[in-house]
Amino acid sequence: MTNEDFMREAIELAKKGMGFTSPNPMVGAVIVRNGEIIGRGYHRKYGDLHAERSAFAYCDENGIDCKGADMYVTLEPCCHHGKQPPCTDAVIEHGIKRVFIGSADPNYVVNGKGVKILREHGIEVIEGILKDECDALNEVFFHYITKGWPFVTVKYAMTLDGKIATRTGESKWITGEEARLDVQRERLRHSAIMVGIGTVLADDPLLTCRLENVRDPIRIICDSNLRIPLESKIVQTAKEVPTIIAMTNYNKGYNDEKRKKRHILEEMGCTVISTKPNPNSVDVYTLMLRLRDMDIDSILVEGGGELIEDMFRRKLVNKVKAYIAPKIFGGRDAKSPVEGTGVKSPDNAYMIENTKIQRIGEDILIEGKVVYK
Ligand code: AOF
Ligand code: ZN
Numbered sequence: 001m002t003n004e005d006f007m008r009e010a011i012e013l014a015k016k017g018m019g020f021t022s023p024n025p026m027v028g029a030v031i032v033r034n035g036e037i038i039g040r041g042y043h044r045k046y047g048d049l050h051a052e053r054s055a056f057a058y059c060d061e062n063g064i065d066c067k068g069a070d071m072y073v074t075l076e077p078c079c080h081h082g083k084q085p086p087c088t089d090a091v092i093e094h095g096i097k098r099v100f101i102g103s104a105d106p107n108y109v110v111n112g113k114g115v116k117i118l119r120e121h122g123i124e125v126i127e128g129i130l131k132d133e134c135d136a137l138n139e140v141f142f143h144y145i146t147k148g149w150p151f152v153t154v155k156y157a158m159t160l161d162g163k164i165a166t167r168t169g170e171s172k173w174i175t176g177e178e179a180r181l182d183v184q185r186e187r188l189r190h191s192a193i194m195v196g197i198g199t200v201l202a203d204d205p206l207l208t209c210r211l212e213n214v215r216d217p218i219r220i221i222c223d224s225n226l227r228i229p230l231e232s233k234i235v236q237t238a239k240e241v242p243t244i245i246a247m248t249n250y251n252k253g254y255n256d257e258k259r260k261k262r263h264i265l266e267e268m269g270c271t272v273i274s275t276k277p278n279p280n281s282v283d284v285y286t287l288m289l290r291l292r293d294m295d296i297d298s299i300l301v302e303g304g305g306e307l308i309e310d311m312f313r314r315k316l317v318n319k320v321k322a323y324i325a326p327k328i329f330g331g332r333d334a335k336s337p338v339e340g341t342g343v344k345s346p347d348n349a350y351m352i353e354n355t356k357i358q359r360i361g362e363d364i365l366i367e368g369k370v371v372y373k
Helices: 005-013 051-061 087-093 113-120 131-137 141-145 177-189 195-205 258-268 284-293 305-314
Strands: 028-033 036-042 070-075 096-105 125-126 151-159 190-195 218-222 242-250 273-274 296-303 318-325 351-360 363-371
Touching: 005 028, 005 036, 005 051, 005 096, 005 131, 028 051, 036 051, 051 070, 051 087, 070 131, 087 113, 096 131, 096 177, 113 125, 131 141, 141 151, 151 177, 151 305, 177 296, 177 318, 177 351, 177 363, 190 195, 190 305, 195 218, 195 305, 218 284, 242 258, 258 273, 273 284, 284 305, 296 305
Parallel strands: 070 096, 096 125, 151 296, 151 318, 190 218, 190 296, 218 242, 242 273
Antiparallel strands: 028 036, 028 070, 318 363, 351 363
8 A cells, every 4th residue: 555545544534524523624544554554543523532643542442552653644733732632742652653644734823833843753754645635625624724714615506508497496406316415415514504595485495414424514594684484494493403594683674573583583493693784685794704703614505696696796705516417497587506796797707716527427517716806
């Protein structure tokens, strides 16, 4: 097995923490002696043992000696006291000889200091093994820790002629099963899922994650005038699945009736937060500040078109995942994924870079990073 093979194993371990580590990174580690893996570990959930210490714990419990062995870890070992003690201490105490690292940790309390401490203790450190893969694993963490702002992915499924529903509003289904499964994984990868009230009124969605043994994302509904029906699936399940309703506080119509509805929604388990109106819809920028302060590191925006356009216009979208089904709906009134007013000139288009194209079943997935001029 090569260094890359061992690191790939560490990446696979790291992914097991998906959905549970936020706002911490996903990290995996393997301990290797004579070309054989003798210990494995990963960061299981926020606040728990870090990957390195989880691998050492396995070895310690099973009487496996790590002295002189190598460690492969997807992220630079930490060297600070947080919820957990420094991993560098554990690496040094266990007599590890060489440490192979995937990504550097941009967290200012680590940021190269982890590597420095290991080297000062005579440990050989080899950086950048499968760096791109390791970086991709934690794009959310890197964004959140360096920018202090939630990472936003816009996701939509459309036909080859750019429709997200037929002229009558029917949308089940556009893409095939495999693409829809990929969306479920995105719901796990992101801490929260966000939709506009129009989507709730049209589809009455549940917005949970349908994979097994996982957790649901926090549901965020942008609903300036509190139109969400009390009998909607979202409100009915708000005691089981965290649900945030974002409303506007002082636009016209904030009267006793709305105050009463807010109270009922809160009794039913929803967290209602109010932002200033912009001019008559939720101010997504202010909302984002509030969500950031709630430790929400990532948001998957699933529609509708008005909310998505608003997010682009406010330069809040970081990544786009467009699932394209090889079929045509037609219809001038059939909706498309990004609506609102849109840009005037092609020169003002929102640009997507580093695009990756993939076939998923019969469908095509195009994803990329949004760059704002
Ligand atoms: C590692 N291995 O498995 C993880 C690391 O509050 P704490 O102690 O959990 O520290 C969180 C920070 O530690 C986090 O922001 C990131 O910089 C690093 N996470 N480091 O060596 C791990 N999860
Ligand atoms: Zn650590």
